[in-house]
Each structure stands twice: as C-alpha cells, then as structure tokens.
Amino acid sequence: MYVQIYKYEKQQMSKMNQTTAKTTIIMGHPTPESSLANKTIIEKVEKELENVEIRKLGALYPDYQIDVEAEQQVLLESDVIVLQFPFYWYSVPAILKQWIDSVFAYNFAYGREGDKLKGKAFIVSTTVGGPQEAYHPTGYNHFRMDDLLRPLEQTAYLAQMDFRTPVIGHGMIFVPGVYNTQEEVINRATRQAERLLSAIREAVPQPVQ
Ligand SMILES: Cc1cc2nc3c(=O)[nH]c(=O)nc-3n(C[C@H](O)[C@H](O)[C@H](O)COP(=O)(O)O)c2cc1C
Numbered sequence: 001m002y003v004q005i006y007k008y009e010k011q012q013m014s015k016m017n018q019t020t021a022k023t024t025i026i027m028g029h030p031t032p033e034s035s036l037a038n039k040t041i042i043e044k045v046e047k048e049l050e051n052v053e054i055r056k057l058g059a060l061y062p063d064y065q066i067d068v069e070a071e072q073q074v075l076l077e078s079d080v081i082v083l084q085f086p087f088y089w090y091s092v093p094a095i096l097k098q099w100i101d102s103v104f105a106y107n108f109a110y111g112r113e114g115d116k117l118k119g120k121a122f123i124v125s126t127t128v129g130g131p132q133e134a135y136h137p138t139g140y141n142h143f144r145m146d147d148l149l150r151p152l153e154q155t156a157y158l159a160q161m162d163f164r165t166p167v168i169g170h171g172m173i174f175v176p177g178v179y180n181t182q183e184e185v186i187n188r189a190t191r192q193a194e195r196l197l198s199a200i201r202e203a204v205p206q207p208v209q
Pocket residue numbers: 029034035036037038039085086087088089090091127128129130131172173174
C-alpha cells in the first residue's frame with residue numbers, strides 16, 4: 001500500500017517536472033554578440049534543455065534601463081534561476097549588477113512581503129579569464145572563487161532561495177595570439193555547459209523512468 005502511494009506520488013511529481021519545471025538563464029553579458037565563452041555555453045544549454053528561457057541582458061537593455069516588471073514576472077514563473085556571466089573585476093558585469101539592484105526589490109526579494117523568490121533554485125555560472133590556481137591564497141588573485149562569490153550567495157540567502165554550488169570555468173579569455181586559442185575556449189565552455197546542465201537537472205527532482 002505504502003509502496004503504491006509512494007509510486008503514485010513520484011509519478012505525479014514526474015509529470016509536474018516534465019510540464020512545469022522552468023529554467024530561466026540571465027545572461028549578464030554586456031555585448032552578447034561579441035562573446036565566445038558565454039555564447040558557447042548558452043547555445044549548448046538552449047539546445048539540450050527543455051523549457052528554458054534565455055534573457056540576454058546586453059541585447060534586451062543596451063541602455064541599461066531594465067524592465068523590472070517583465071523581469072520579475074519571468075522569475076515568478078521560474079523554478080531554476082541561473083546567472084550566466086563573464087567574471088569582470090572579481091564581480092558581475094555592470095549590466096548584471098543593474099539587473100540585480102532593480103529586480104531584487106523590496107517586497108519582491110526581501111522585506112515584509114518579499115518572499116517571491118523563496119525556494120527557487122539559484123545557480124551562479126561564471127566564465128573566468130584567469131587560471132584556477134590563481135584564485136588561491138598563494139596565487140596572484142589571493143582569494144578563492146567561492147569567497148569572491150559570497151555577495152551573490154548571501155543575496156540568495158536573503159531572498160530565501162536555494163543557493164546551489166556555483167559552476168565555474170577558468171581560462172576562458174580569448175585574445176588572439178595572446179590568451180588561449182578559440183578552440184581551447186570553446187572546448188572549456190562546452191565542458192562548463194555540461195556541468196551547468198547537470199547542476200540544473202540536480203536542482204529539480206528527476207522524472208521517474
Ligand atoms: C572588463 C573586464 C574585466 C575582467 N575581469 C576579470 C577578472 O577580474 N578576473 C578574470 O579572471 N578575468 C577577467 N576578465 C576576463 C573575462 O572573464 C573573460 O574574458 C570572459 O569570461 C570571457 O567570456 P566571453 O567570451 O563570453 O566574453 C575580464 C574581462 C573584461 C573585459
């Protein structure tokens with residue numbers, strides 16, 4: 001009896017996942033058309049994931065005037081929210097900061113009635129120019145990536161979101177003849193996309209086979 005009920009519940013859950021689990025990816029790149037790493041990641045995820053919406057901030061808002069209502073509406077309908085961005089000066093690009101500052105508003109993300117993002121999975125996925133060993137107390141960047149991403153982690157906690165392990169890709173800068181080959185960056189970005197896909201699938205319960 002118990003097994004039957006359990007099975008039934010799992011089936012219902014699996015139906016719900018297939019029909020309703022929605023992922024929104026906020027691509028926080030100021031100029032998405034000139035991106036190599038983030039573009040590679042977005043294209044692969046878009047091809048392989050069902051029910052995903054990509055918001056390319058640099059294309060939607062070249063003047064940095066974020067449509068707060070539209071962005072909040074998309075988040076309300078999402079189960080998994082991904083911030084996908086190139087790491088700029090140990091932080092998020094200005095356009096993504098602008099998006100966070102205006103969209104994570106009082107009574108939406110925090111405050112007395114600010115529970116609209118509660119329970120949603122939150123995944124930070126960033127492409128980083130420098131190598132992994134540089135992001136260490138003995139490296140030239142001194143701090144670990146986990147530490148540099150703390151402001152986003154705490155943002156998730158304040159908004160009562162489910163902060164997942166960040167997905168980080170190193171060696172993503174491409175400057176012809178100076179830093180990496182195009183092929184190296186595309187290969188690394190493709191592997192990061194695979195790790196991101198796994199992180200998204202782990203964040204929502206899986207359909208029963
Ligand atoms: C304005 C700017 C700031 C950057 N700051 C950093 C940094 O702090 N640390 C780092 O490792 N790479 C840094 N980079 C390198 C970028 O992270 C890298 O070029 C980017 O992730 C590649 O992604 P894309 O091909 O999608 O543009 C910076 C690049 C730019 C343009």
